[in-house]
Amino acid sequence: MPVVFGTAPIEDQDPADRKVNEPVLCYSYSEFVTAFGDSDDWESYTxxxxxxxxxxxxxxxxxxFVNVYDPEVHTSGDPAVPxxxxxxxxxxxxxxxxxxxKLTGLELISEVFTRFRIVPGLICAPGWSEDPAVAIGMAAKATGINGLFKAMAIVDVPDSTVPNYTDVPGWKNDNNLTDPNMIVCWPKVKLGDEVFHMSTQVAGLIGDVDEQAGDVPYRSPSNNRLxxxxxxxxxxxxWLGLEQANYLNGQGLITALNFVGGWKAWGNRTGCYPSITDPKDAFIPIRRFFSWHANTFILTYFQKVDWPITRRLIQTIIDSENIRLNGFRAMEIILGGRIVFSEDENPTTDLMDGIIRFHTYLTPPSPARQIVNTLEYDPAYLQNLFS
Known part of the structure; x- marks a missing residue:
């Protein structure tokens, strides 16, 4: 589930009804319009x-959605107009x-679960994440929501500042967009007369791909239709060619490519690549699956917190998790996985202090980012002329 920060056209609403720095859960466009209004001026109302x-x-x-625009505060002119x-x-x-x-802006990410009992999966701020300070703040919030949960931040490189694809990797590195919990996008995409930040459509695409995969985030958004x-x-x-798009991918960027099958998102790497190549950090689907699995473990066993530490408690968690991991393996969501309770990782002092530690080993499949076929001329088949 995305949590999106930005501005909305709430000037004409009764001041008592305006949603300012308040998370609002919406399941449809009509619910969004009821809460925030609507406008075609996306530059002003992101x-x-x-x-x-x-x-x-x-x-x-x-x-x-979190709107930070307050018509009573954000004014200009004399007399002041919003x-x-x-x-x-x-x-x-x-x-x-x-x-x-009172919390404002990105700090409100901590209220999402307590308000709606839904764990944030993506953090977005189209138009604003082009500012490196905002992008880095988003990634920082993604690493420890409520001190427990993990998400991913989807951010944009500003195309107005960096219009040439060859300059994008340098801008990304110079501005420290190198976090494993960050998906970095360039440029914008256009549908008819509507221009979207790439991060906006990638968030929608991730949701679409996850839905196709049974709401388990193990597939990459790359090579799926925008x-x-x-x-x-x-x-x-x-108009990027395949070589140019792959160059951006190799620098930890996701872009748009019109190649086979129309316009598609192209790229599997998180922002930390290529300086970090650990698959659980460098691949978008593997990073997301690890975070999702960790979040699910917390939600499943939070009810067991403060129970007496007994062998039955430990075995219950081990058995339940191994059954779940075996199910993932059978569906080929992972290639294999297991959870253990190791004596080496549970010193007596921790057990006395009420701390128990489990260790999960799992291997989600890497995306097949290259499929290579070698063709060789085999003269032995010339013998077929004489058969």
Missing amino acids: LCEFARSQFGLYGVAPVV DPAQVTSADIIGGVDETTG YANSAVAAGKEV
């Missing part, structure tokens, strides 16, 4: 872009009000 893509194109739900252009990256990053203790008929950077069409 949440409308995401709602259009998620509900109108990809048809996946739910989504949690102005969403006054919203800054600092509003998206947010913080904690010293007086009231709702686009062109790619654009700095307002101009971009």
Whole structure:
């Protein structure tokens, strides 16, 4: 489930009804419009872009939206009229009000599970994640939601600043977009007259692919269809060849490619690649599966917290998890997996202090990012002329 931060056209609503720095769960476009209004001015109202893509194109739900635009605060002119252009990256990053203790911006990610009992899977901020400070903040929040859960941040390289694909890897590295919990996108994509940040459509595509896979995130979004008929950077069409797209992939970027089967997302690597090559960190589907599996373990066994530490408790968890892992293996979601309770990892002092540690070994399949076929001329078959 994506949690999306941005701005929405709430000026015309009754001030008492305005949703400002408040997570709102939406299952449909109509619910979004009821909560936030609607606008074609996506540059000013970034949440409308995401709602259009998620509900109108990809048809996946739910989504949690967080609007940081406050018409009473973000104003300009004399006399003051509301102005969403006054919203800054600092509003998206947010913080904690010293007086009231109220959370704002990205800090509100911690309220999503307590409000809706749904664990965030993706963190998005189209239009705002082009600011490295916002992108890094998103990735930081993705690593420890509520001190327990993990998600992934989908961010964009600003195409207006970096319109040439050869400059994108350098900008990514210079601005430290190198986190394993980060998916880095370039450029934008266009459908008719509508221009979407790549991160917006990748979020929808991930939801679509997950749904096809039984809501288990083990497949890559790469080589799956985008709702686009062109790619654009700095307002101009971009036509990448396979070699150019693979160059970006090799630098830890996901892009758009019009090759076999129309416009598709192209790239399997997280932002940490190529400096980190560990499959559980460098491949998007493997990183997501590890995080999802860890989140599911927490949700499943949180009810066991504070039970007496007995052999029955330990064996219950081991048996349940091994059954689940064996099921994943049978469905080829993983190639194999097991969970153990090792004496070496559970010293007496920890057991006395009420801490028990399990260790899960698992191997999700890597995406087949290259399929190689070698052709060889075999003169032995010339003998068939004489058969």
